[in-house]
Amino acid sequence: MRILxxxxxxxxxxxxxxxxxxxxxxxxxxxQGDPDGAMAAAGIQPLCGDLTQPADLEAIPGDFDAVVCAVSSSRGGAEAYREVYLGGARNLIEWARHRRVGRMVSVSSTSVYSQTDGSWVTEDSPVEPAGETGRLLVATEQVFTEAHRAGLVATQIVRVAGIYGPGRGHLFQQFLAGQARREQSQGQNQGRWINMIHRDDVASALEAVMLRGDPGRTYNAVDDEPVLQGAxxxxxxxxxxxxxxxxxxPMAGPSTRKRGTTHKRVSxxxxxxxxxxxxxxxxxxxxYAADIAACVANPGAV
Ligand SMILES: NC(=O)c1ccc[n+]([C@@H]2O[C@H](COP(=O)([O-])OP(=O)(O)OC[C@H]3O[C@@H](n4cnc5c(N)ncnc54)[C@H](OP(=O)(O)O)[C@@H]3O)[C@@H](O)[C@H]2O)c1
Known part of the structure; x- marks a missing residue:
């Protein structure tokens, strides 16, 4: 298989x-291409290019059995979301019209679910994010879905939960830095449900969807056990x-979190x-077993 x-x-x-x-x-x-050699070390052929620039996509050689879009907004706000996710999706679909692309998998986020009642959500649950970044993710998903419906390219969406793994994991990093706080929101003294997935399981989920998933379908990628923030x-x-x-x-004003204060369990x-x-x-x-063991063995080094 040839994959981009x-x-x-x-x-x-x-x-x-x-x-x-x-x-x-x-x-x-x-x-940035492959500044630290990580792509080459992983057996990946590095290409230098910007998804927001159609000419950079045109310069990519050949056809692909699958294309996975795992670009990020580099911690930017709504403007970066609009340019990179939404504009990038349109550029990719346009590019695929002139190539043979077997599959296109788009990485989205479970932040598109805005439920606050602690309920379980599935791919069929309503998607009505309160914030602008969430709405831009929904609009991005629609670009891929409509391209599939129009017969331009077979697309799939993977909605990924909070990613952790080596060097990542927002709440864990905050905890180690002494900056975490126990939230007592949503009328719960243990706070809200959080939904997570290890980086390596995101990779295996994307591979499963790409190889065995139905074209046109959306999948949640999350581990088996949501946990309350306090727990x-x-x-x-x-x-x-x-x-x-x-x-x-208690927070004085409305939340500025990108993910909002949702309270949901993603299935x-x-x-x-x-x-x-x-x-x-x-x-x-x-x-987290490996990171915790490293932290206990050498406090301050993780
Ligand atoms: N982190 C989470 O908890 C979470 C949760 C749900 C979903 N997601 C989604 O998962 C996806 C992957 O996340 P990640 O953690 O792997 O992100 P990441 O580490 O920031 O990687 C994103 C990559 O995209 C590249 N990039 C950014 N803008 C680009 C552009 N215009 N053209 C080409 N490449 C570009 C960046 O490299 P350069 O800077 O060199 O271009 C970077 O290598 C993202 O869509 C993210 O929104 C993340």
Whole structure:
């Protein structure tokens, strides 16, 4: 198979390493090329180019059995979302009209679900994000979905939960830095549900969707066990021996978080039942074991 990963960063590298080790020819695109040699070390052929520039896409050689779009907004706000996700999606679909592209998988986010009642959400649940960045992700998904409906290219959407893994994991990093706070929102003294997935399981989920998923279908990629924010912090405090973070001060104004203050449990049932996908790290307990062991062995080094 010949596969292109557009936006070959934290997730793209893990996916590319996995695909190239199973014999695929993998090309990875990012604006900076391969500055630290990570793509080459993962068996990925580096390409230097910007998804927002159609000429850069045109310069990519050949046809592809699959294209995975795992680009990120580089922590930018709504304007970056509009340019990179929405504009990038339109550029990719236009580019694919002049190539043979077997599949196109777009990485989206479970932040498109805005539920606040603690309910389970599936791919069929309503998608009505409150914030502008969430709405831009929905608009981006629609570009891919409509291209599939119009018969331009077979697309799939993968809505990914909060990613953690080596060097990543927002709440864990905050906890280690002593900056985490226990939220007591949504009328819960343990705070809201958080939904996570290890980087390596994102890679295996993307591979499963690309190889075995139905064209035109959307899949959630998340581990087996949502956890309440307070329970997760209690777990980290217990396992590391570090202090339990204090309770957060009530917020004065509306939340400025990109993901908003949602309270929902995201189901991976479609991915597991239809595609036989199983996470290697079914919950935060297995996924954080290595980082916690390193933290206990050498406090301050993680
Ligand atoms: N982090 C999370 O918790 C989370 C949760 C749900 C979904 N996601 C989604 O998962 C995807 C992958 O995330 P990640 O953590 O792997 O992101 P990442 O580490 O920031 O990697 C993204 C890559 O995209 C490249 N890139 C950015 N703009 C580009 C452009 N205009 N043209 C070409 N390449 C570009 C970046 O390299 P250059 O800077 O060199 O271009 C980088 O290598 C993103 O879509 C993200 O929104 C993330």
């Amino acid at each position: 990963i557009v936006g070959c960063g934290y997730v793209g590298l893990a996916l590319g390493r996995r695909l190239s080790s199973s014999g695929a020819e993998v090309l990875g695109l990012r604006r 997760f912090l209690e777990f980290l405090a217990q396992e590391t021996g570090l202090p339990l973070p204090p309770v957060a001060e 991976n049932r479609r991915l597991s039942e239809e595609l036989g996908w199983k996470p290697r790290f079914p919950s935060y307990r297995e996924g």
